[in-house]
Structures are given as structure tokens and as C-alpha cells.
Amino acid sequence: MPEKKKLALIVEGGTLDKLYCAFILGSTATSMGWEAHLYFTFWGLTALIKGGMEKAGLPSDYKQMEKPMRENLKRMNYPTPYEMLKRMKTSGLLKIYACTPSMEMFSVKKEDLIPEVDEMVGAATFLNIAAGADVCLFI
């Protein structure tokens, strides 16, 4: 059997636009049968804290777009970022990594993170995954 295609994302942003970009790419990849490896660092890492994704909004430069965007998402019955993450998980093709240096920098403990996190690792682990990926992006 041929190896699966692989998407590797470093999710550095924690705003609603960046989370949707990461999760739309991730969902699309897993629905195509690709593996998706998402490594959360900096503001992305803080979005993995329990309740963190629910607090994510648009960057202040785009704040005026948040209300119409949320209304459109509701009308489209679009899933929230956390719902997207949980759906992707059911594919068995998604792996979520939390960046350990970011956890130290922001005093985040393992028990603070949502249970969907698979591994807490440093950049070396991710670079090896990224080197074997078909598409690799920093979001």
C-alpha cells in the first residue's frame, strides 16, 4: 500500500482567522485521506488551553469584520474551530502536538490543555515530520 500523503502545519497564530485556516486545511487533508500533523506554538499553543479556542476572535485590525463573519458562519451552519478539531480526530488521521518550549514560556501545564493533544514535543520532532511532508506551512 502506498504511503499516505502528509500535511504538516505549524500553527503559531491563535486568532479565529488563523485557526480556521489551519483547521480547514487539516479537515480537507484528512477528508482526502492524508495524514495531518498540527504543531501548536506561541498563540496557537494558548488556543489549546481548555476554553482557549472559544475565546479566539479576529485580530484588532479586523475587529469590525468579526460580527458579520460570525453571522455568516452561523447562517452557513459552519462548525466552530473546536468542533472541526474534534471531527478531524474521528478520521484517525490527525495528530495534535503541543510545543514544549511555548508551554514553558507561558507557564502552561499538561493538565491545562484540551484532551485531544496527542504529544508534547519540541521543534526537533516536528522538523523530522515536516521533512517528510508533502505540504508544510507556518500559519
Place this chain on the structure above:
Amino acid sequence: MPEKKKLALIVEGGTLDKLYCAFILGSTATSMGWEAHLYFTFWGLTALIKGGMEKAGLPSDYKQMEKPMRENLKRMNYPTPYEMLKRMKTSGLLKIYACTPSMEMFSVKKEDLIPEVDEMVGAATFLNIAAGADVCLFI
């Protein structure tokens, strides 16, 4: 004849710095005979709305740099982002994609977009292009 090299960019940012990054990379690639595939999503998508690129400025954290930067660009006779896009088009090597989920989120219709847009597609189309690219970046 060997296949052309390929640049694939996801243009998520819509500020002047991000547009210039995307278009300088795109122009350079096409001038080297590479194909350039630019997929515009979120704030990048809003820059594809007619008149949108002309309104793009620097992010508020760098607002004080906008005046000297614009003066230098003028002195250098540097093309505007839209002029760069139109020049790249003449190479026959540039393809512009508008992200359909972003269009829905921001209530953007086909007729709102500049005529240089080649296709309106979702992330699956782009991931397949990106998987065959020599350089792939998220801007």
C-alpha cells in the same frame, strides 16, 4: 521538455507588506520561468475585491512606517501590488485562485472580484497543487 518549477502561495494576509511579499515572490518566480499559483483566502481574498488592493495599508503596529515606505516606493518607481499582478499575468505563468469558503464567510460574490481571478476553488484543489510544488508558503 522538463516540467516547469512551481511556486504555490496561500495569501492569507491583505496588508501592503504581505501583498508585496506574495507578488515579489510571484514576479520573481514567473521571471525565472516558474509557474506561480496564488490562492487568496481571508484578508488576502478581500484584497481581490475590486478596489481592495488600492485600500491596502500597513498593519497598525507598523503604521508609522507607511509614509516613508510609500515615498521610497515612489522614488524607486516601484509598481503597485495591482500593477505587479497584471504584469505577472502577461507571463502566462500566473494563476489566481479565490477561496470559496472565504467568499461565503465575507459575502463576496464572483462579480465583486477583479477580472484577473482564474478560478474560485476550495482547499482541496489547492492542496493538490501545493503537493506538487517546489516551494509552498503561507503568507
Place this chain on the structure above:
Amino acid sequence: MPEKKKLALIVEGGTLDKLYCAFILGSTATSMGWEAHLYFTFWGLTALIKGGMEKAGLPSDYKQMEKPMRENLKRMNYPTPYEMLKRMKTSGLLKIYACTPSMEMFSVKKEDLIPEVDEMVGAATFLNIAAGADVCLFI
């Protein structure tokens, strides 16, 4: 001897979070024996100006995180971005490129830059390096 693996980064951001992302990835790569090619453009370029990295802070949307982050970094004895850059240099595997169009846009001269810069080049040079890289990211 097999060719070394290669990391290629376009460093567009100049804030503390983006510089740490770039330098943590760069340090990890060089410590694994990879080559690291870092091309600084826009706000990343301004961080290469003498004294520029010392002035870098967090983006205004995350300003309230700067004090606790700096305290944690101090407690961890974490190196500053410039210290990281200088340590990476000793590996002999790091190359620093300054983007010449960005230098023109912001009236930056060669003598304004830190001495660790290896080359001042345009996007064509970088695209050729990126096309041969194992991991390529835009930060």
C-alpha cells in the same frame, strides 16, 4: 557523504514571537546537522539593523503577555534572539540573507546591519535555495 538536510525560512515578522519561532527552528535544525538558510525581509529585515533585535517586543494584540513571558524566559535562562543567532553561527551551518528590495524600501544601508549577515540578495537567490530545501516556511 550524503547531502545535509536543509531548512529555509523567510523571516518577514520582526516581533519577539516571530524571531523566537525562526531562531528556535534554526537552532534545532543546526543542532541536528541541517543547514539553515534564513532570509530576512520587511519587519524581519528591520530586526537585522544594529540594535533592532533588542527593541523587538510582542505585537500590540498580545502586549499583556510580554511581561510574564520575559520573566519566564529569564527564569529559564533562555537566550535572547541575538544570542541565539550568534550561537547558531558558531555551528557553521547558518546563513543569514538580507532582502535587498526591503533594504531599499526602508532606506537601510549595508553598514546599518549586524555583522552576522552573510549576503544581501533578492528573491531569486532565495527561491533557488528554497526549491532545494527539505523544510521551507514563511514566518
